[in-house]
Amino acid sequence: MTNFPIDKIRRDFPILQRKVNGKPLVYLDNAATSQTPKQVIDCIVEYYSLYNANIHRGVHTLSQEATDAYEAAREKIRVHFNAKHREEIIFTSGTTEGINLVAHGFSKRLKKGDEVVVSALEHHSNIVPWQMMCEETGAKLRVLPMLPNGELDMNAYADLVNANTKLVFVNHISNALGTINPIKQIIEKAKTVGAAVLIDGAQAAPHIKADVQALDVDFYVVSAHKMCGPTGVGVLYGKKTWLEKLHPYQGGGEMIDQVSFEQTTYAGLPHKFEAGTPNICGGIAFGAAIDYMNTIGFEDIAQYEHDLLEKATQALLEIDGLKIYGTAKEKTSVISFNIEGTHPYDIGTIVDKLGIAVRTGHHCAQPIMDYYKIPGTVRASFAFYNTFEEVEALVQAVKKAKQMLL
Amino acid sequence: MNTIKEIQEEIVDEFSMFDDWMQRYEYMIELGKSLPLIEEQYKTDDYKIKGCQSQVWVHADFQEGKVVFTADSDAIITKGIIALLVRSFSHQKSEDIIAADTKFIDEIGLKEHLSPTRANGLVSMIKQLKMYAIAYQAKANN
Numbered sequence: 001m002t003n004f005p006i007d008k009i010r011r012d013f014p015i016l017q018r019k020v021n022g023k024p025l026v027y028l029d030n031a032a033t034s035q036t037p038k039q040v041i042d043c044i045v046e047y048y049s050l051y052n053a054n055i056h057r058g059v060h061t062l063s064q065e066a067t068d069a070y071e072a073a074r075e076k077i078r079v080h081f082n083a084k085h086r087e088e089i090i091f092t093s094g095t096t097e098g099i100n101l102v103a104h105g106f107s108k109r110l111k112k113g114d115e116v117v118v119s120a121l122e123h124h125s126n127i128v129p130w131q132m133m134c135e136e137t138g139a140k141l142r143v144l145p146m147l148p149n150g151e152l153d154m155n156a157y158a159d160l161v162n163a164n165t166k167l168v169f170v171n172h173i174s175n176a177l178g179t180i181n182p183i184k185q186i187i188e189k190a191k192t193v194g195a196a197v198l199i200d201g202a203q204a205a206p207h208i209k210a211d212v213q214a215l216d217v218d219f220y221v222v223s224a225h226k227m228c229g230p231t232g233v234g235v236l237y238g239k240k241t242w243l244e245k246l247h248p249y250q251g252g253g254e255m256i257d258q259v260s261f262e263q264t265t266y267a268g269l270p271h272k273f274e275a276g277t278p279n280i281c282g283g284i285a286f287g288a289a290i291d292y293m294n295t296i297g298f299e300d301i302a303q304y305e306h307d308l309l310e311k312a313t314q315a316l317l318e319i320d321g322l323k324i325y326g327t328a329k330e331k332t333s334v335i336s337f338n339i340e341g342t343h344p345y346d347i348g349t350i351v352d353k354l355g356i357a358v359r360t361g362h363h364c365a366q367p368i369m370d371y372y373k374i375p376g377t378v379r380a381s382f383a384f385y386n387t388f389e390e391v392e393a394l395v396q397a398v399k400k401a402k403q404m405l406l
Numbered sequence: 407m408n409t410i411k412e413i414q415e416e417i418v419d420e421f422s423m424f425d426d427w428m429q430r431y432e433y434m435i436e437l438g439k440s441l442p443l444i445e446e447q448y449k450t451d452d453y454k455i456k457g458c459q460s461q462v463w464v465h466a467d468f469q470e471g472k473v474v475f476t477a478d479s480d481a482i483i484t485k486g487i488i489a490l491l492v493r494s495f496s497h498q499k500s501e502d503i504i505a506a507d508t509k510f511i512d513e514i515g516l517k518e519h520l521s522p523t524r525a526n527g528l529v530s531m532i533k534q535l536k537m538y539a540i541a542y543q544a545k546a547n548n
Binding site: 021342344346353 | 484
């Protein structure tokens with residue numbers, strides 16, 4: 001891709017100017033958290049400088065301005081994910097809270113004999129809440145297995161789903177391997193038995209614009225900090241019909257209609273699930289992040305990142321003894337790898353000394369590491385503000401690390 | 407046998423010869439490779455210190471009033487640091503091990519590896535070395 005405005009984009013990210021260990025920072029840990037453009041930083045500064053106030057209950061000007069900005073952000077997010085109703089967009093503290101909120105709601109609805117399906121590619125945050133829910137309800141947790149190339153075994157899925165299946169949980173993109181899962185197909189199959197589907201979109205949101213109506217998904221969860229927004233804020237999309245049925249997750253202010261010591265009636269959506277003062281600035285900045293990414297355009301982002309992935313994959317595979325885990329046909333710009341005879345921690349430590357930030361370890365996805373019988377991997381994950389020179393810097397650093405270690 | 411302090415000073419001295427981080431790390435990697443491996447029978451979960459990033463195995467013996475440590479790790483840089491820790495703490499008296507510190511790791515520019523947030527098992531390993539020393543001291547006093 002030749003006309004991608006990479007120089008202009010890089011100027012938007014102040015952090016990309018800094019040095020680490022005396023070397024220019026090469027930030028390749030984007031799957032863990034993305035960096036923040038000045039447009040979003042400015043939005044945060046503006047909020048605290050001009051209209052910081054509590055929302056939804058003040059009659060004064062600042063409170064009104066903050067409320068308007070917060071609700072405008074909700075609307076931006078609704079439009080971005082193409083939800084039908086604004087009250088289907090619930091602000092959360094992030095993907096993990098979104099998942100826990102749904103798991104909590106379902107723990108009141110499931111019984112012994114019910115089954116829930118979770119994929120083998122999940123992050124711990126999409127395994128543990130369901131295990132807890134199953135323990136509580138007696139429902140059975142069934143695992144949709146993976147194939148050696150990091151794709152899900154869709155033949156096995158067809159056999160797993162049955163009349164007892166009540167819920168299916170799969171991530172849109174695997175954080176450890178980058179596999180893009182066939183969620184449309186997964187949702188369609190689940191619908192044939194009336195099961196609800198939750199898609200963990202944390203890794204997908206920075207790369208793919210999901211259309212929740214076209215997908216006909218019941219729940220879709222994301223975090224702002226993976227897509228140029230701040231940490232501590234995210235969104236749960238839920239179909240209105242489901243959100244109305246689910247029990248509130250937390251009690252507190254904002255989420256009530258009438259309170260007496262005898263009885264409390266809950267507020268309508270979305271406030272029923274938004275107890276207490278939310279991360280107001282975070283929500284507003286999330287809206288600014290979505291604006292920023294849409295200005296660049298998700299199609300261009302996907303194309304550019306794909307080019308980075310191709311180049312990095314090719315160059316890394318030229319290193320003798322280097323093995324890439326996760327070679328699905330459809331994958332995002334994540335490369336998980338090891339070098340024979342070395343430990344990922346050692347590679348990560350040395351490349352950090354060379355200014356390159358990668359993630360090492362099990363990436364909160366121990367079942368995947370167990371599947372490959374490895375302690376972990378080195379994971380380089382690219383964003384649209386990374387460059388081809390940075391890909392080259394990674395390759396050189398990995399070569400250097402290998403030379404030092406072997 | 408030199409005291410823990412003397413050994414640590416010796417290590418600091420050795421590291422002062424290096425000009426940059428790369429030489430320091432190359433030396434550590436060499437140390438990691440030359441560390442006498444823990445006996446296979448002790449490389450089990452009972453002797454394992456779990457770290458999120460790398461794992462460490464430690465075993466202690468009491469010989470002629472001294473505590474003798476052997477240790478291993480699946481990551482070589484972690485193992486290099488273990489080699490330095492074992493060199494300074496092993497074959498020492500329990501009370502000296504309990505009283506000793508690990509400031510020399512800071513002085514040789516490897517501080518970041520002993521950060522509790524690094525999750526490489528080293529912080530727990532140092533605690534474990536001291537626990538062994540405390541246990542042997544209690545045993546000796548009985």
